[in-house]
Amino acid sequence: MSVRTKQPETKQVDHISFVKPHIFDVTQDVKLLWVKEVPNETVRLDLFFDAGITRGNKSLPAIVHSLLLSGTKELSSVEIHEQIDSLGGFLDTDISFETAVVSIYCLREHVRQISNIVANAIQNLAFRENEVEDVLRSMRQQFAVNQQKVKYVAQQQFRKHLFASNADYATISEESDYDEASVLAYKKYWKQHYLEGLTRITLVGDLEVDEVDALIDLFGKWAVDGKVQHAGGFKFQAQRINFPKEDTVQCALRMGRFLFPKSHPDYIDFQVLNTILGDYFGSRLMSNIREDKGYTYGIGSGMMDMNQTGYFVIVTEVGKEVLDLTLHEIKFELERLQNELVSDDELDLVKNYMLGQLLKSADGPYAMLDMYNSVDMYDLTLAFYDEAIQKIKRISPARIQELAKQYLNFEDFLIITAG
Amino acid sequence: MIAFNRFKLENGLTVLHHFDSTTPMAVINTLYDVGARDESEEKTGFAHLFEHLMFGGSVNIPDFDSPLQRAGGESNAFTSNDITNYYNVLPIQNIETALWLESDRMLSLAFTPKSLEVQRNVVIEEFKQRYLNQPYGDVWLELRPLAYHKHPYKWATIGKNIQHIEEATMDDVKAFFKAHYHPANAILCIAGNISLEETKRLVDKWYGDIPASLKPERMLPKEPVQTEYRELTIERKVPNDAFYYSFKMPERKSFEYYVTDIISDALGREKSSRLYSKLKKDLKLVTSINAYITGSLDEGLLIIDGKLSNDVTFEELDKAIWPLLEDIKKELMSEAETSKLLNKIRTVKEFQEQGLLNRAMNLSLYELLGDANGVNEENNLYQSITAEQIKTVANQLFKKENTSLLRVKSIKE
Numbered sequence: 001m002s003v004r005t006k007q008p009e010t011k012q013v014d015h016i017s018f019v020k021p022h023i024f025d026v027t028q029d030v031k032l033l034w035v036k037e038v039p040n041e042t043v044r045l046d047l048f049f050d051a052g053i054t055r056g057n058k059s060l061p062a063i064v065h066s067l068l069l070s071g072t073k074e075l076s077s078v079e080i081h082e083q084i085d086s087l088g089g090f091l092d093t094d095i096s097f098e099t100a101v102v103s104i105y106c107l108r109e110h111v112r113q114i115s116n117i118v119a120n121a122i123q124n125l126a127f128r129e130n131e132v133e134d135v136l137r138s139m140r141q142q143f144a145v146n147q148q149k150v151k152y153v154a155q156q157q158f159r160k161h162l163f164a165s166n167a168d169y170a171t172i173s174e175e176s177d178y179d180e181a182s183v184l185a186y187k188k189y190w191k192q193h194y195l196e197g198l199t200r201i202t203l204v205g206d207l208e209v210d211e212v213d214a215l216i217d218l219f220g221k222w223a224v225d226g227k228v229q230h231a232g233g234f235k236f237q238a239q240r241i242n243f244p245k246e247d248t249v250q251c252a253l254r255m256g257r258f259l260f261p262k263s264h265p266d267y268i269d270f271q272v273l274n275t276i277l278g279d280y281f282g283s284r285l286m287s288n289i290r291e292d293k294g295y296t297y298g299i300g301s302g303m304m305d306m307n308q309t310g311y312f313v314i315v316t317e318v319g320k321e322v323l324d325l326t327l328h329e330i331k332f333e334l335e336r337l338q339n340e341l342v343s344d345d346e347l348d349l350v351k352n353y354m355l356g357q358l359l360k361s362a363d364g365p366y367a368m369l370d371m372y373n374s375v376d377m378y379d380l381t382l383a384f385y386d387e388a389i390q391k392i393k394r395i396s397p398a399r400i401q402e403l404a405k406q407y408l409n410f411e412d413f414l415i416i417t418a419g
Numbered sequence: 420m421i422a423f424n425r426f427k428l429e430n431g432l433t434v435l436h437h438f439d440s441t442t443p444m445a446v447i448n449t450l451y452d453v454g455a456r457d458e459s460e461e462k463t464g465f466a467h468l469f470e471h472l473m474f475g476g477s478v479n480i481p482d483f484d485s486p487l488q489r490a491g492g493e494s495n496a497f498t499s500n501d502i503t504n505y506y507n508v509l510p511i512q513n514i515e516t517a518l519w520l521e522s523d524r525m526l527s528l529a530f531t532p533k534s535l536e537v538q539r540n541v542v543i544e545e546f547k548q549r550y551l552n553q554p555y556g557d558v559w560l561e562l563r564p565l566a567y568h569k570h571p572y573k574w575a576t577i578g579k580n581i582q583h584i585e586e587a588t589m590d591d592v593k594a595f596f597k598a599h600y601h602p603a604n605a606i607l608c609i610a611g612n613i614s615l616e617e618t619k620r621l622v623d624k625w626y627g628d629i630p631a632s633l634k635p636e637r638m639l640p641k642e643p644v645q646t647e648y649r650e651l652t653i654e655r656k657v658p659n660d661a662f663y664y665s666f667k668m669p670e671r672k673s674f675e676y677y678v679t680d681i682i683s684d685a686l687g688r689e690k691s692s693r694l695y696s697k698l699k700k701d702l703k704l705v706t707s708i709n710a711y712i713t714g715s716l717d718e719g720l721l722i723i724d725g726k727l728s729n730d731v732t733f734e735e736l737d738k739a740i741w742p743l744l745e746d747i748k749k750e751l752m753s754e755a756e757t758s759k760l761l762n763k764i765r766t767v768k769e770f771q772e773q774g775l776l777n778r779a780m781n782l783s784l785y786e787l788l789g790d791a792n793g794v795n796e797e798n799n800l801y802q803s804i805t806a807e808q809i810k811t812v813a814n815q816l817f818k819k820e821n822t823s824l825l826r827v828k829s830i831k832e
Binding site for chain 1: 441442443478479480484485486488489490491492493494508509510512513515516519523526536538539541543544545547548551552553554656658689690691695696699700703706707726728755758759762763765766769770772773774775
């Protein structure tokens with residue numbers, strides 16, 4: 001009979017092998033990162049563009065992004081997708097704050113052909129009238145659905161108010177964006193942000209070097225000229241604003257404040273504080289507001305990285321009747337971190353957890369590339385992770401408290417609620 | 420190819436072992452052969468509520484998550500109409516912590532009133548967040564009872580309504596545990612850089628002394644063959660009219676299941692699919708349209724859903740959609756189209772095998788279906804599908820009397 005009341009001995013993760021991808025210079029400012037060591041036939045190719053949602057007014061970046069594969073003079077969007085599908089390929093497109101990505105997933109025997117199809121589709125995008133109309137129709141419909149989601153409304157309003165000092169970052173979609181096509185504006189944006197907007201290429205797959213060179217030749221012509229500049233120095237007003245919505249049973253809450261970019265000396269230490277507060281299942285917010293009070297299905301906090309800065313955010317959806325109680329408990333948890341030292345026991349648990357998760361984030365070629373990319377994008381190196389391991393192991397309860405006092409004053413937060 | 424070993428303990432626990440020396444992580448996946456279909460009609464939502472309670476402490480361990488996090492790991496679970504699946508991912512050197520935790524909650528739960536009280540509230544909030552507070556969020560609560568009259572697939576995993584969750588008692592919880600949570604009703608998969616011998620030693624150490632119970636016999640009411648066309652229109656404050664065509668399809672273990680999957684891909688998986696290109700792109704009747712299967716173990720559903728364009732009526736769509744379904748019944752699919760669909764399947768399979776957790780989950784599910792090795796045969800089954808088989812199965816699916824149509828009519832605020 002085993003002793004069931006005592007946890008078996010555990011060992012902290014003490015070493016993680018980080019593998020640096022092969023790096024090719026597409027131009028002086030644009031790189032291709034490549035992880036070749038893949039044990040099967042799969043390939044993922046990502047094209048990054050300086051075309052995030054902050055690069056144009058209202059919905060312009062999102063509309064052009066949605067139109068990328070909508071057809072050339074010769075081929076309709078259905079024909080383009082038919083070609084890619086026939087080769088067993090999948091396309092994925094994603095647009096975030098400061099970047100837009102087009103991804104190809106396929107088997108290696110097809111990567112060249114699919115890349116040619118995608119390159120041709122984007123290069124010769126014709127903005128066919130019926131295709132533009134179809135995209136606008138679908139986006140308007142999606143917009144209407146989103147407006148009914150309290151989570152979406154809170155997210156949009158949070159963005160608008162957090163970035164209030166910068167018009168490009170504060171801009172949000174409006175229904176009228178989809179009323180009429182502005183093809184001239186779309187074309188201008190496409191040329192500037194896609195045909196001259198490629199910022200990097202990442203590749204995972206067991207290919208030959210000449211195949212990689214061919215991809216560089218194919219996409220390299222879109223490389224941006226010079227280093228891309230991003231905004232910083234945002235100002236916002238700490239305040240609480242509610243966006244009422246009838247007929248809802250839950251309220252969405254989003255509260256946050258600016259912090260610093262990933263290169264800041266407090267970044268990793270704050271990551272530990274963030275984990276304790278709200279970034280794992282056993283976090284204080286989850287333990288208190290979900291597991292003790294049952295107010296919500298989920299609550300969490302996170303650090304959002306941007307090129308010149310970063311922000312911290314707490315997100316949840318709670319029953320309408322317990323919104324104020326939830327805010328009260330959040331305030332309580334922030335103050336507890338400021339007024340009481342974290343116990344060694346809790347801190348040890350979080351350290352072990354974070355190191356285990358870091359190990360997992362470096363597991364396998366796909367994860368490794370993403371990990372490298374997420375530091376290289378901000379001009380950091382793999383040394384970031386070695387340093388992270390050391391900092392996580394070393395951090396003390398006093399340091400956690402110091403950071404909480406500096407960055408987690410309830411009064412400093414922008415609080416947006418919808419519902 | 421996913422290599423694996425299989426062995427069984429005397430208490431009935433089936434164990435799968437998958438060796439992978441390239442990863443520093445381990446996965447411990449536990450599939451319990453119980454889902455919402457095993458609930459009684461008066462106490463729905465119970466399998467899922469129970470999944471939440473499994474994290475509320477076991478007989479010897481007050482809290483499930485903390486020790487696992489202390490070992491650098493993470494855990495989660497999901498409940499479907501068919502199964503409940505729990506998984507842990509942690510550094511391999513700490514694998515024993517996961518086995519300690521999982522085996523203890525298979526042995527017995529703590530059954531604290533506080534845990535029941537809190538998780539009841541959490542699940543109620545989940546119900547609100549996913550089903551009530553989202554536009555179109557409640558369609559599955561309406562569609563299931565339309566398509567199924569007898570089989571327990573007529574209720575959703577979350578339950579028929581919130582009252583069932585509100586009324587759950589500790590006696591219900593205990594009875595549910597006793598019936599479904601024991602070795603003979605579980606499949607354990609251990610994956611990572613660990614030998615078979617070490618796996619056997621550890622499994623024997625932690626699971627060997629869990630008492631055996633009889634695997635419950637499943638006697639679900641069989642859904643009678645549908646003989647009439649069904650439709651239902653509900654009115655909701657949503658932006659656009661939406662439609663959900665559902666067709667009864669063969670059970671998971673049959674070959675026709677795979678054929679039906681291919682048919683749904685042909686109709687509406689991608690932006691080159693039949694319904695998408697015709698109804699959205701050519702005729703502009705819809706703003707979105709998809710076809711997919713529910714993946715149920717018993718007789719499931721093929722669904723075609725989407726949203727109407729402004730000023731288009733349900734009748735116009737209906738007139739346009741049926742001829743497209745007739746096409747797939749009458750004409751043999753071209754070589755080019757079948758090879759397109761099968762190429763996509765090949766890519767998906769290859770990517771699925773990428774992750775350790777995926778491999779462990781798939782092995783467990785196939786073991787439940789009869790043989791874990793099924794995961795290695797799946798792609799060949801798909802690749803063997805012929806145009807004739809597609810036509811035959813399409814003829815069984817797309818009949819008026821096999822259809823249940825749910826319409827969501829948009830009404831203004």
